[in-house]
Amino acid sequence: MIEIVNVSKTYGGRLKAVDDISLTVESGCIYGFLGPNGAGKTTTIKLVTGIIQPDCGTIRVDGHDTKTDALGAKLSIGFVPDDPNIFLRLKGIEYLAFMADIYGVSSAARKKVIGEMAERFEMTSALGDKIQSYSHGMRQKIVIMGALQHQPKVWILDEPMTGLDPKSAYELKTMMREHADKGNTVFFSTHVLEVAEKVCDKVAVIGAGRILYAGGIEDMKKSGHASLEKMFLEMTQNA
Ligand SMILES: Nc1ncnc2c1ncn2[C@@H]1O[C@H](COP(=O)(O)OP(=O)(O)OP(=O)(O)O)[C@@H](O)[C@H]1O
Numbered sequence: 069m070i071e072i073v074n075v076s077k078t079y080g081g082r083l084k085a086v087d088d089i090s091l092t093v094e095s096g097c098i099y100g101f102l103g104p105n106g107a108g109k110t111t112t113i114k115l116v117t118g119i120i121q122p123d124c125g126t127i128r129v130d131g132h133d134t135k136t137d138a139l140g141a142k143l144s145i146g147f148v149p150d151d152p153n154i155f156l157r158l159k160g161i162e163y164l165a166f167m168a169d170i171y172g173v174s175s176a177a178r179k180k181v182i183g184e185m186a187e188r189f190e191m192t193s194a195l196g197d198k199i200q201s202y203s204h205g206m207r208q209k210i211v212i213m214g215a216l217q218h219q220p221k222v223w224i225l226d227e228p229m230t231g232l233d234p235k236s237a238y239e240l241k242t243m244m245r246e247h248a249d250k251g252n253t254v255f256f257s258t259h260v261l262e263v264a265e266k267v268c269d270k271v272a273v274i275g276a277g278r279i280l281y282a283g284g285i286e287d288m289k290k291s292g293h294a295s296l297e298k299m300f301l302e303m304t305q306n307a
């Protein structure tokens with residue numbers, strides 16, 4: 069579970085990128101995070117993952133306060149950033165070993181998890197190549213594999229489908245569903261509303277740093293909105 073309570077973040081003393089938001093991302097469901105460009109999605113994600121600190125408010129990840137128990141919170145998170153262009157000079161397998169070392173994954177566990185994920189993502193034969201030789205989608209997949217190796221309870225993924233081919237996107241969506249069905253937390257941002265509508269149990273919409281909607285896809289439809297796209301466009305128009 070992720071609990072965000074009255075959190076704000078200002079950049080450079082001017083812009084309130086996140087403006088007094090409160091949001092609970094429950095376990096056991098896939099939770100989508102939607103909003104126009106510049107709405108505050110990545111900022112919120114960076115606050116939850118402890119990359120940046122809030123001006124005020126409280127964030128708990130799987131019960132760990134990100135201020136008073138930052139390490140506990142970070143250990144429970146698997147984070148995929150929006151830019152997969154990292155550690156380009158390492159080979160894929162070296163990057164995965166580096167991430168496994170950081171999170172203290174045993175050699176038996178990493179072998180099993182890497183083997184399974186590489187197979188699903190069709191990355192097995194590419195693991196010995198340098199990341200700089202990878203396509204965008206392959207970089208995205210190696211970052212996902214690195215982030216999920218330690219089998220964290222809470223997945224936080226910033227636009228994880230970008231650049232993935234249909235098979236890989238299908239595998240990731242299936243992995244997200246499996247993870248949520250085991251009672252874990254999956255929180256991901258996306259611009260693709262068709263994906264959100266199909267994959268998510270719940271969504272939050274952020275506009276100009278404020279939460280405009282948080283709730284179930286079914287509840288949204290019951291409240292008279294024909295589609296997620298229509299609701300999104302209506303809500304964000306005035307934000
Ligand atoms: N490091 C930074 N310094 C100053 N302003 C920033 C910084 N990062 C983000 N911002 C500003 O904060 C606001 C929210 O940005 P954020 O990256 O959170 O949006 P987003 O919802 O992730 O957008 P996108 O859909 O384009 O990824 C924007 O106005 C952006 O210009």
Ligand SMILES: [Mg+2]
Nearest residue numbers: 109110111150
């Ligand atoms: Mg973003």
